[in-house]
Amino acid sequence: MTGQLTGFQNAVPRVTLEYADGRDLVLDVYTSEIIRVFMDRGDATNSYAIEGDKHHTTNYAVENKGDHIELRTASLVVKAYDNHYLDVYDSEGNPLVLDYRGHRHPLANDLDEEHKSTVLAEGHDINLRDQAESGYYEVIKSLAPDEQFYGLGDKPGFLNKRGYDYDNWNVDFGQVHNESVKGIYKSIPVMYGLKNGHPYGLFFDNTYKSHFDLGKENENYYYYSAMDGNLDYYLLGGHTLKDVVANYTYLTGVTPLPQKWVLGYQQSRWGYSTSDKRVAAIADGFEKYHLPVDVIHLDIDYMRGYRDFTWDTTKFKNPKKFVAEMKKRGIRLMPILDAGVKKDEDGYDIYQEGIDKGYFVENPDGTVFIGRVWPGDAVFPDFGRPEVRQWWAKHVKFFADMGACGVWNDMDEPASFDGELPSDLIFHNGGQKTTHAKMHNVFGHLQAQAAYDGMKAATGKRPYIITRAAYAGTQKYSTIWTGDNQSIWSHLQLAIPQLTSLGMSGFAIAGTDIGGFQKDTTPELLTRWLEASLFVPLFRNHAEMGTRYQEPWSFDRQTLDIYRDYLNLRYRFVPFLYDQLRHETESGLPVMRPLVLNYDHDPAVRQINDEYMVGTSILVAPIVNQGTNKRLVYLPAGKWLDFWNNAEYSGQQTIMVNAPIEKLPLFIKKDTLLPWGNKVKHIADQPETVMTFRLFGDCGAYKHYQDNGLDFKYQDGEYNEYYIAVAGDGQVTVKLTKHGYQPTYQRIYVETTGGRFEFDYDPASESYQLAE
Ligand code: GLC
Numbered sequence: 001m002t003g004q005l006t007g008f009q010n011a012v013p014r015v016t017l018e019y020a021d022g023r024d025l026v027l028d029v030y031t032s033e034i035i036r037v038f039m040d041r042g043d044a045t046n047s048y049a050i051e052g053d054k055h056h057t058t059n060y061a062v063e064n065k066g067d068h069i070e071l072r073t074a075s076l077v078v079k080a081y082d083n084h085y086l087d088v089y090d091s092e093g094n095p096l097v098l099d100y101r102g103h104r105h106p107l108a109n110d111l112d113e114e115h116k117s118t119v120l121a122e123g124h125d126i127n128l129r130d131q132a133e134s135g136y137y138e139v140i141k142s143l144a145p146d147e148q149f150y151g152l153g154d155k156p157g158f159l160n161k162r163g164y165d166y167d168n169w170n171v172d173f174g175q176v177h178n179e180s181v182k183g184i185y186k187s188i189p190v191m192y193g194l195k196n197g198h199p200y201g202l203f204f205d206n207t208y209k210s211h212f213d214l215g216k217e218n219e220n221y222y223y224y225s226a227m228d229g230n231l232d233y234y235l236l237g238g239h240t241l242k243d244v245v246a247n248y249t250y251l252t253g254v255t256p257l258p259q260k261w262v263l264g265y266q267q268s269r270w271g272y273s274t275s276d277k278r279v280a281a282i283a284d285g286f287e288k289y290h291l292p293v294d295v296i297h298l299d300i301d302y303m304r305g306y307r308d309f310t311w312d313t314t315k316f317k318n319p320k321k322f323v324a325e326m327k328k329r330g331i332r333l334m335p336i337l338d339a340g341v342k343k344d345e346d347g348y349d350i351y352q353e354g355i356d357k358g359y360f361v362e363n364p365d366g367t368v369f370i371g372r373v374w375p376g377d378a379v380f381p382d383f384g385r386p387e388v389r390q391w392w393a394k395h396v397k398f399f400a401d402m403g404a405c406g407v408w409n410d411m412d413e414p415a416s417f418d419g420e421l422p423s424d425l426i427f428h429n430g431g432q433k434t435t436h437a438k439m440h441n442v443f444g445h446l447q448a449q450a451a452y453d454g455m456k457a458a459t460g461k462r463p464y465i466i467t468r469a470a471y472a473g474t475q476k477y478s479t480i481w482t483g484d485n486q487s488i489w490s491h492l493q494l495a496i497p498q499l500t501s502l503g504m505s506g507f508a509i510a511g512t513d514i515g516g517f518q519k520d521t522t523p524e525l526l527t528r529w530l531e532a533s534l535f536v537p538l539f540r541n542h543a544e545m546g547t548r549y550q551e552p553w554s555f556d557r558q559t560l561d562i563y564r565d566y567l568n569l570r571y572r573f574v575p576f577l578y579d580q581l582r583h584e585t586e587s588g589l590p591v592m593r594p595l596v597l598n599y600d601h602d603p604a605v606r607q608i609n610d611e612y613m614v615g616t617s618i619l620v621a622p623i624v625n626q627g628t629n630k631r632l633v634y635l636p637a638g639k640w641l642d643f644w645n646n647a648e649y650s651g652q653q654t655i656m657v658n659a660p661i662e663k664l665p666l667f668i669k670k671d672t673l674l675p676w677g678n679k680v681k682h683i684a685d686q687p688e689t690v691m692t693f694r695l696f697g698d699c700g701a702y703k704h705y706q707d708n709g710l711d712f713k714y715q716d717g718e719y720n721e722y723y724i725a726v727a728g729d730g731q732v733t734v735k736l737t738k739h740g741y742q743p744t745y746q747r748i749y750v751e752t753t754g755g756r757f758e759f760d761y762d763p764a765s766e767s768y769q770l771a772e
Contacts, residue, residue: 002019002020002021003019003020003021003023003082003083003084004019004020004021004082005017005018005019005068005069005080005081005082006018006019006020007064007069008062008064008069008080010062012029013028013029013030013055013057013058013060014026014027014028014029015027015028015029015062015069015071017069017080019082019084023039023084024039024040025037025038025039025080025084025086025231026038026039026040027071027078027080028055029055029058029060029071029073030054030055030056030058030234030251031054031055031056031058031073031247031250032058032059032060032073032074032075032076032237033073033075033076033236033237033238033243033244033247034054034234034235034236034237034247034250034251035071035073035076035078035088035234035235036232036233036234036235037086037231037232037233037234037235038230038231038232039084039230039231039232040230041135041137041228041229041230041231042230043228043229043230043438044429044430044432044434045230045232046429046430047205047232048207048442048445048446048471048472048473049203049205049251049252049471049472049473050205050251050252050253050473051253051473051476054250054251058073059073059074060072060073065079067081068080068081074091075090075091075237075238076088076089076090076091076096076235076237077089077090077091077093078235084099085099085101086099087099088200088235088237090198090200090237094195094196094198095144095195095196095198096193096195096198096200096235096237097141097193097195097200097202097235098141098142099139099140099141099142100140100141100142100143100220100221100223101142102220102221104140104217104218104221104223105217105218106217107127107216107217109127111126125180133227133228135208135226135227135228135229136225136226136227136228137225137226137231138223138224138225139204139223139224139225139231139233140221140222140223141221141222141223142220142221143215143218143219143220143221143222144195144196145219146195146196146197147162147193147194147195147196147215148160148162148193148194148596148606148607149161149162149191149192149193149214149215149222150191150192150193150194150241150501150504150594150596151188151190151191151192151201151501151504151505152166152188152189152190152191152212152501152505153186153187153188153189153190153470153472153501153502153505153507154184154185154186154188154480154482154498154501154502154505154507154510155182155183155184155498155501156177156178156179156181156184156494156498157178157179157181157494157497158179158497158607158609159496159497159500159501159594159596159607159608159609160606160607161191161212161214161501162214162215163214163215163216164179164214164216165182165211165212165213165214165216165217166182166183166211166212166214167182167183167209167210167211168183168187168188168189168209168210168211168212168441169183169187169209169210169440169441170183170185170186170187170413170440170441170443170444170469170470170471171183171184171185171413171420172185172411172413172415172468172483173185173483173484174484174518176486176488176490176491177482177483177485177486177491177494178490178494184482184483185413185444185468185469185470185482185483186444186468186469186470186471186474186480187207187210187441187470187471187472188470188471188472188502188505188506188507189203189204189205189206189210189212189224189472190202190203190204190248190252190472190505190506191203191212191214192236192241192244192245192504194241194596194600194606197600197601197603199237199238199239199240199241199243199244199600200235200236200237200238200244201234201235201236201237201238201244201245201247201248202224202233202234202235202236203233203234203236203248203251203252203472204224204226204232204233205232205233205234205472206226206229206230206232206233207229207438207439207440207441207442207471208226208227208228208229208437208438208441209226209227209437209440209441210224210225210226210227211224211225211226212224213225227437228437228438229438234251236248236251240600241596241597241600242589242597242598242600245504245588245589245590245597246587246588246589247588248505248506248588249475249506249588249589250588252472252473252475252476252506253473253475253476253506254475254476254506254508254584254585254588255475255476255479255506255507255508255509255581255584255585256462256476256585257462257581257582257585257714258462258464258479258509258581259461259462259464259709259710260574260578260683260709260710261294261295261332261405261682261683261709262294262295262464262479262509262537262538263537263539263574263577263578263581263683264292264293264294264295264539264570264571264574264682264683265291265292265293265294265295265539265540265541265567265570265571266293266294266295266296266297266334266538266539266540266541267282267286267293267295267296267297267540267541267551268296268297268299268334268513268540268541268542268543269282269297269299269542269543269544269545269549269550269551270299270300270301270542270543270544270545271299271301271545272296272297272298272299272301273298273299273300273301273302273315273335274301274315275315275316276315276316276317276319276322279296279298279322279326279333280322280326282296282551283296283326283329283331285551285552285553286331286681287329288553289552289553289560289564290564291552291553291563291564291567292567292568292570292571292680292681292682293330293331293567293681293682294330294331294332294682294683295331295332295333295334295405295540296326296331296332296333296334297333297334297335297336297408297540297542298333298334298335298336298404299336299545300336300338300374301315302315302316302319302335305342305344305375306338306342306373306374306375307341307342307344307348307350307351307375308337308338308341308342308350308395309337309350309395309398310348311402319402320401320402320403323402323403323404324403327403330681330682330684331682332404332405332406333403333404333405334404334405334406334407334408334464334466335399335402335404335407335408336408336409336410337396337399337407337408337409337410337451338373338374338409338410338411338412339373339380339381339409339410339411339412339413339414339415339443339444339447340371340372340373340374340375340378340379340380340411340414340415340416341354341360341378341379341380341381342375342376342377342378343370343375343376343377343378343379344375350395351379353391354379354381354391355368355379357387357391359381359382359385359387359388359391360379360380360381360382361379361380361381361382361421361425361426361427361436362382362425362426363422363425363426364424364425364426366426369421369422369425371414371416371417371418371421372416372417372418373411373415373416373417374411378416380414380421380443381447382426382427382428383439383442383443383446383447383449383450384427384428384429384430384434384439384442384446385428385430385431386430388450389446389449389450389453390450390453392447392450392451392454393450393451393453393454393457394454395454396450396451396453396454396455396458397454397457397458399455399458400454400455400458400459401458405464406455406463406464406465406466407451407454407455407463407464407465407466408465408466409444409447409448409451409465409466409467409468409469409478410467410468411468412443412444412447412448412467412468412469413440413443413444413468413469414440414443414444414469421436421440422436423435423436423437423440424436424437427439441471442471443469444467444468444469444470444471444474445467445469445470445471445473445474445477447467447469448465448467448470448474448477448478449477451463451465451467451477451478452465452476452477452478460711460712461710461711461712462710462711462712463477464479465477465478465479466478466479466480466481466538467479467480468480468481468483470507472505472506473506474507475506475507475508475509479507479509479510479511479537479538480502480507480509480510480511480538481510481511481512481513481538481540481542482495482498482499482502482510482511482512482513483517484513484517484518484544485512485513485516485517485518486516486517486518486519487515487516487517487518487519487520487521487522487525487526487543487547487548487550488516488519488525489525489624489625489626491512491516492516492525492528492529492532492622492624493609493610493624493625495512495529495532495533495536496532496609496610496611496612496622496624497594497609498512499511499512499536499592499612500590500592500593500594500597500612501594502590503590503591503592503593503594503597504590504593504594504597507590508537508581508584508590508591508592509537509538509581509591510536510537510538510592511533511536511537511538511539511540512533512536513540513541513542513543514526514529514530514533514536514539514540514541514542515529515530515541515542515543515550516529516543516550517542517543517544517547518544518547519547520547520548521543521547521548521550523555523556523558523559524626524627524661525626526541526550526555526559526563527559527562527563527661527662528622528623528624528661530562530563530566530567531562531566531622531623531663531664532620532622532623532624532664534566534569534570534573534620534664534666535573535577535591535592535612535614535618535620536592537577537581537591537592539570552564552567558661558662562661562662565662566664568679571677571678571679571680571683572676572677572679573674573677574677574683575675575676575677575691575704576614576615576674576675576677577591577614578705578709579675579703579704579705580614580615582705583615591614591615592612592613592614593612593613593614593615594608594612594613595608595611595612595613595619595634595636596608597613598613598616598636599636599637602636602637602652604634604636604652605634605636608634610622610624610631611633611634616669617668617669617672617674618666618667618668618669618672619633619635619636619640619666619667619668619669620664620665620666620667621633621657621665621666621667622664622665623659623664623665628659629658629659629660629661630656630657630658630659631656631657631659631665632654632655632656632657633654633655633656633657633665633667634653634654635649635650635651635652635653635654635655635667636651636652637651637652638651638669638670639651639669639670639671639697640667640668640669640670641667641668641669641670641696641697642657642666642667643666643667643668643696644663644666646696648670649667668696668697669696669697670696670697670698671696671697671698671699671700672695672696672697672700672702673693673694673695673696673700673701673702673724673725673726673750674693674694674696674702675691675692675693675694675702675704676692676693676694676751677691677692678690678691678692683709685709685710687706687708687741687743688745689743689745689746689747690745690746690747690748690749691704691722691745691747691748691749692748692749692750692751693724693748693749693750693751694751695726695750695751695752695753698726698728698753699725699726699727699728700725700726701723701724701725701726702723702724702725703721703722703723703737704721704722704723704724705719705720705721706719706720706721706722706741706744706745707719707720707741708741713741714740714741717740718740718741718742719738719740719741720736720738720739720740720741720744721736721737721738722734722735722736722737722745722748723735723737724748724750726750726752730752730754732750732752732757732759732770734748734750734759734768735767735768736761736766736767736768739766744761744766745761746760746761747759747760747761748761748768757770758770758771759771
């Protein structure tokens with residue numbers, strides 16, 4: 001038998017399983033809950049997702065058990081058999097991931113060539129399977145009747161991915177994003193499973209085009225396949241789904257703490273940046289209608305002929321001055337930057353420098369590849385080369401010098417209007433020549449890294465980068481948005497599973513275009529979308545030019561008033577969201593969570609698509625259907641308070657709530673204390689002097705974090721921590737438990753059912769005293 005398992009070598013922390021056919025498998029023990037499975041198939045072994053050595057010294061045992069070899073850590077047991085079969089159990093013997101031994105049953109695809117071309121002629125999409133090329137491989141695992149799947153980044157569709165199949169290949173996807181779409185802009189090949197209630201994760205660290213079939217083809221198995229690359233995946237264990245997600249973010253990195261104002265409201269539209277006057281008029285609108293706002297985005301029109309790193313001074317008389325004036329008004333400007341560089345031989349420095357240094361992607365014959373993006377003919381930086389990233393990062397300083405607040409990376413799949421870039425284009429993986437096929441899915445990741453490095457070096461602040469394309473681990477450098485959605489209700493519905501899945505896939509700061517990007521929104525859709533986004537970390541309304549305007553004041557008075565109320569409410573929650581992000585950097589757990597992440601033992605939450613949680617104490621159940629003013633809400637275990645009227649409900653039941661157009665169904669776990677931000681128009685750079693905490697229920701305790709909200713000094717201990725508590729007897733405690741950041745709140749209010757308590761800071765004792 002060629003696949004016979006003949007023995008093993010143990011060189012801590014790696015166990016090499018030896019097979020008669022020479023195709024050895026390596027089990028690499030990273031921690032007791034993370035084991036890498038690796039087979040060298042001749043590809044480079046560097047990872048773009050994982051940086052640094054993530055091994056912990058871990059005790060494990062490996063033993064030959066006769067018919068199999070067994071590797072055991074405190075949390076996971078891997079049994080290896082002939083034919084490269086691996087079975088993975090948790091420490092209690094519950095099966096988690098078992099290789100499938102039966103036959104594949106490919107979906108019938110019995111079209112002859114004539115019928116295939118007939119159906120394709122009208123533009124219909126049919127199941128055309130990737131042709132197995134020489135590098136192709138599959139990993140097929142058994143599927144249990146009670147097994148659900150989560151994660152996978154931003155695949156459009158439902159929270160539970162079972163029964164669907166997906167591609168990992170970054171695509172500029174301008175059509176409707178729905179459950180029949182196999183992939184859009186990002187490839188995050190991590191999946192989580194709950195097998196008979198037992199959690200696990202699988203992270204396939206391979207940048208080539210890959211595919212997940214999660215029980216669509218057959219109810220007895222699911223599989224991952226890749227067009228090429230090494231067999232390279234991580235088994236992730238843990239007692240709870242939270243543990244498993246934390247293991248994934250431990251490997252690929254957490255979303256770093258943003259500047260605090262990133263959590264403010266952001267307004268965007270393709271078309272604002274056609275002139276400085278137009279941008280100023282939008283800012284005027286916010287002032288006129290008393291609406292808070294922190295950022296206005298500048299889409300492609302601010303550039304000179306869509307040339308990267310240029311600013312058209314016929315449209316903006318003095319861009320730098322204009323940006324500074326806007327900043328004085330409390331509004332920061334966020335310019336877009338496209339991946340494609342205009343082919344312009346007429347003195348355009350970026351193009352010329354890139355050509356002179358050979359920094360652009362090439363055809364197999366060594367000529368520079370030319371695609372087509374906004375500026376017409378365009379070339380693409382070969383971001384896999386460190387020197388190209390450094391060059392790009394150096395130019396990113398242009399935005400910092402202009403005073404812009406960050407960089408919004410777009411078209412970085414990379415997209416070209418002439419269609420997908422050929423797979424044999426020459427790219428680099430570090431110093432090594434490779435192809436587009438390998439580097440495609442990390443193009444956006446590497447561009448984001450360059451933008452992050454450039455902004456960090458130029459400003460010393462926490463870079464605010466947004467990217468459309470991403471790979472696993474991009475969260476270390478950039479926030480993301482879900483690309484070109486549409487102003488349709490199904491895209492609002494999609495936003496909840498999409499953003500919570502992204503959260504489980506490491507992206508704690510993500511958002512959708514509120515109101516919808518393409519097509520015309522309606523006042524009702526915009527209102528419900530804004531309500532649903534109350535806690536969405538990246539809180540941006542963006543629309544395509546040519547569509548109906550969707551600024552808050554574009555409709556009737558009621559729409560404007562509700563919009564204002566929710567913007568004001570959002571700012572009340574900003575300190576809480578900031579605390580949540582601080583917590584996320586420590587725990588690796590997202591801010592926006594599907595209920596299943598917090599309650600994986602409760603079968604009732606495993607398929608909930610229309611509710612989400614913020615941390616562990618807030619539950620949001622938005623209206624996501626047109627014409628609806630009531631809905632069912634499932635409340636998980638515990639007691640819950642209706643945010644609006646304090647009505648108390650027991651959990652583990654479904655209740656009916658009324659939700660007229662101005663009401664977002666919102667529940668707070670009973671006995672929760674929350675920070676309640678000040679009513680502001682913009683998030684200032686200056687420290688706040690007053691903070692309020694509000695009690696929901698009879699008692700509660702809260703740890704609050706404060707730093708300057710701007711730079712990296714917090715990493716050297718320049719931050720404060722507060723402990724606020726209300727005991728069952730009504731006794732209120734306010735403590736400064738860590739004083740590393742000089743400014744403290746001068747006054748802290750604590751609001752309970754017993755009243756509003758005021759505490760004043762006493763600098764001498766560095767403590768808070770109850771004001772009489
Ligand atoms: C892409 C982006 C969109 C942007 C447009 C013009 O479609 O996804 O957000 O407005 O390009 O730059």
